[in-house]
Amino acid sequence: DYFNTDYNENCWYNPDVFSTPENISHNHGFEFQTHFVMTDDGYFLTIFRVQDKFSSFKKQPILLHHGIISSAVGFMTSGDRSLAFYLARNGYDMWLANHRGNTYSLGHSHLKTSDPKYWNFSFHEIGLYDLPATMEYITKKTGNFRKIIYVGHSMGCTVCFIYTSLKKDHAEKYLKGFIALSPATAMKYFRSDFRPLLPILNKLIEDVMVTLSYHPARTSLKCIAHFLQLMMVGKFQHYDYGWKENLNKYNSVVPPEYPLSDITIPVHMFYGLNDNLVSYQDVLWVFNELTTPEKSIDVVPKNRKIKFNHVNFLLSKHIEFYLYKPLMKIIKALEIRNTSK
Template sequence: MCIGSSDIIKSRGFQSETHYVETADGYVLTVIRIVNPYVKKRLLLKPVLLQHGFICNSDIWLIASMGHLGFFLAANGYDVWLANMRGNRYSLNHIHLSSDDSKFWRFSIDEMIEYDLPAMIEYIKKQTKKDQIGYIGHSQGNYMMFALLATQPHYTNTIKPFIAISPVVYLGNATSLLLNLGQYVYPLLRRFEFSFLLIDRPLKFYAKLCDTAYWAQVVCHRIFYLMFGFQSSQWNMTRTGIYISNIPSGASSWNTAHVLQLSRANRPERYNHWYSRDNERRYNSSVPLAYDMEALNSTDIALIYAANDWVNHLDDVRLLKDHLKVKLLDDYLVPDSTWNHLELVMGTGAGQYVNVRVLDLLDKY
């Protein structure tokens, strides 16, 4: 069930490369490259980095029954790279620390912004000999890129375009049950460093149970829907076990606390450490500093979002657009009012409503 991105890629007739990218603070990230065997002059292809969201992994771009964006782009002449952020099941290595060590888990989204994204971007540029790469994010993957462009504006010249699928930046109006329940353990998550929802073995067992009969698939989908939101009309029941075996895929307690903090603060900001002295040391302030969306100067940003997204509420999308002082490359609301957060990348209609539009945007570059 949990066969991994490389095996999924090979099963679809493509070839796979596994790259290990070391960050400046010692984490080793697993980045998967999809290789189209029918393309001989690979150096001519435009590289595109696909970045998953919170508690997900690179498989999210590969497992949809009809809308797998990773394969779609590779088949249409793009050099596709799939990111895995520190702390998920594929990126549990460090040059000095073991993932059994609590120090390994001492990171929030800030470190992904400061270390992980630059490391992957520079690595891909070096491997492909290209100065520009496309970037497609989902959910937290977009928060990371918006913050990177706000704090390191030179990447504006590198990331062309930035396509934000479910552009999560403001979370004040989110209605997700998972976010609401998480508030009860928010102090615990802030106070201690540990892995969060990295439960591969029990998840694999549960996924097998879900595929034992149709009624089991229906029940498992309903449970998944309550936690994450995913309309049955967009859910392929025959792939229930595949979906469930991949979400959740692990994160750190601080990463989780950071997400919950954003929903409380309703502004993009750095992590609020348990001890105010840590904030003082890092930010020269007792409170975390904001990521200034008004500082972005890129005109290569496209927004793709859904009306019924429990994580990325339409009011929060409007708030983001109010703070962005640049003209958007695209501003697209999926024309189905029932779509939620994950349908945008895993729904049976993602190919028609999302992937084709993404391809059109990339083709402009």
């Protein structure tokens, strides 16, 4: 009887474990669709659509974007408390992104994953190519009648800051607003005991990637290197190719910083006090750099005796009360914004 859930309270069974995204959605009573998007530089992206069975598709579309070495499934792994399911249950048309190179988006028009050229991208290219293609596709599929609300976590915020700062006209056309959960940008104040080891880690990055390659979702070496660069220099800047190549690409020996002051859409940020990767100081720095008329910064949860870490934005026993409640207030406010352009 040890392995029988009827007789042993320590024995459990979760049908979502090792299941497919489609089956996970069905397990919790939601409709699931798989869509495919091609970027201008040839990458094939897989995006998921999750809808409540009893809800109309004529609802506000929301795009969720995951962090590094993660995937869209990260928004579906907390059962009924999962962000994708919570918002779908509240009537929203949920779209879940998978950036280039992760488990679900490995296709390319002419490059194989065994070709090093395939992996020659960082989060810069994800923001520059993946996001615009995804926004355009979703808007086309939803009938061109609604702008999108974007919700990102960690690197899912990084890529949106790049997109909204470098392609602000495109962002104004397709986005109602951007909600950033634990946004990774300059990372100047990230709290970690291994900061002195960063120069060494940067040299050992190829060995580190062997370990990372066994994670369920993939990413590129260049993404990791770019984040290490931001941690070392404490600036939110383009990829550093070395002074010679920087001169060719940027007409400067140092990489330019992303122009956060050019962002014009509403930006609302949430941070946790126990987040060792994205500190309050870094989020406050972003807030002060932004000049958009509508912006906010808020700690989660409000009860400062309880402190969210980086993962709690996806996995937390009381996430509905601590995060989803203030999140829904912002979503509802953005939802009623005038969509005409």
